[in-house]
Amino acid sequence: MAEFCDKNISETMSALIFNGTLQVEKVHVPRLKNGDVLIKVHKAGICNTDFEIIKGYIPGFNGVLGHEFVGTVVECNVPHMIGKRVAAEINCSCEECGFCKKGLFRHCPNRTVIGIINRDGAFAEYIVVPQRNVFVIPDNIPDSDAIFIEPLAAALEIIDQVKIPDESKILILGDGKLGLLISFVMQCSGYSTTMVGKHREKLSFAKAVGVSVVPLEEFKRGAYDLVIEATGNRNALEMAIENTKPRGIVVLKSTYAGDISFNPSKVVVDEISIIGSRCGRFEVAINFLSNFNNRLPLSQLISKTFPLEQAIEAFEYAQNPEILKTIIEVDRAV
Ligand SMILES: [Zn+2]
Numbered sequence: 001m002a003e004f005c006d007k008n009i010s011e012t013m014s015a016l017i018f019n020g021t022l023q024v025e026k027v028h029v030p031r032l033k034n035g036d037v038l039i040k041v042h043k044a045g046i047c048n049t050d051f052e053i054i055k056g057y058i059p060g061f062n063g064v065l066g067h068e069f070v071g072t073v074v075e076c077n078v079p080h081m082i083g084k085r086v087a088a089e090i091n092c093s094c095e096e097c098g099f100c101k102k103g104l105f106r107h108c109p110n111r112t113v114i115g116i117i118n119r120d121g122a123f124a125e126y127i128v129v130p131q132r133n134v135f136v137i138p139d140n141i142p143d144s145d146a147i148f149i150e151p152l153a154a155a156l157e158i159i160d161q162v163k164i165p166d167e168s169k170i171l172i173l174g175d176g177k178l179g180l181l182i183s184f185v186m187q188c189s190g191y192s193t194t195m196v197g198k199h200r201e202k203l204s205f206a207k208a209v210g211v212s213v214v215p216l217e218e219f220k221r222g223a224y225d226l227v228i229e230a231t232g233n234r235n236a237l238e239m240a241i242e243n244t245k246p247r248g249i250v251v252l253k254s255t256y257a258g259d260i261s262f263n264p265s266k267v268v269v270d271e272i273s274i275i276g277s278r279c280g281r282f283e284v285a286i287n288f289l290s291n292f293n294n295r296l297p298l299s300q301l302i303s304k305t306f307p308l309e310q311a312i313e314a315f316e317y318a319q320n321p322e323i324l325k326t327i328i329e330v331d332r333a334v
């Protein structure tokens with residue numbers, strides 16, 4: 001098959017590598033296999049999953065970190081994709097197993113995941129991904145908003161998984177990045193949404209789009225149809241259950257390092273459903289951004305942007321719990 005590419009691509013590139021420690025190194029620009037595209041990375045966001053990898057909570061990853069990114073296709077087997085600004089779905093599936101055949105490719109047991117499981121990620125000048133994972137970003141979504149496509153897809157997955165009746169009362173626990181994106185999604189989708197968090201400045205972003213916000217110390221127990229736990233705090237599941245109506249639903253977005261214990265009596269007596277929720281569909285997130293990005297304070301969620309050469313400093317900065325999104329900018333020309 002013919003290959004179309006930008007002939008100015010150099011042999012080596014800078015990348016943030018994790019192999020037990022973090023280092024910015026010179027490595028070879030990755031090569032395409034059939035069906036892949038080579039993307040020149042513009043920006044990539046640091047995510048809690050990156051910290052879980054470097055702290056060893058997600059074991060076994062060696063290579064280039066980073067999975068929330070936007071870039072331009074520079075090499076590909078189909079000419080119309082060259083020069084397109086894109087994001088890429090992070091789960092790279094086998095297309096052959098039972099899950100893939102049912103369209104459940106994000107649950108493919110043979111999958112690799114960009115920057116997380118057995119596949120190099122986006123804190124690098126270039127990244128290779130399967131062409132089927134690539135989504136073109138409409139012109140009305142700037143890079144600073146497009147960087148949120150992956151976590152927004154995870155927020156929108158809740159609506160894909162749970163049929164939420166229109167008059168539902170929704171409670172979101174946690175005012176971190178994911179909690180805020182979930183609050184934007186629920187509010188823009190027309191649900192009556194309340195958010196509880198510990199940080200008044202972070203809550204103010206949800207308030208700006210119309211969400212009712214309550215600082216944790218002022219929260220009074222209630223009865224909600226749907227409670228979304230996005231705190232990352234292992235004590236919050238109990239709080240989520242306590243605030244759920246009989247026959248209501250708890251959506252669990254936090255992944256906890258280690259075990260939790262909770263009393264399941266209320267879950268049984270009140271017939272509460274607990275639903276785990278992870279990644280979502282990129283096409284849904286891109287549509288959502290295209291419709292609502294003017295209403296959302298996304299660029300204000302970016303606390304600081306670092307060049308790739310300062311990726312180690314960016315990680316140190318991003319570990320501060322007061323910080324929202326930290327971005328690594330790779331290609332400043334864009
Ligand atoms: Zn992420």
Ligand SMILES: [Zn+2]
Nearest residue numbers: 094097100108
């Ligand atoms: Zn599969």
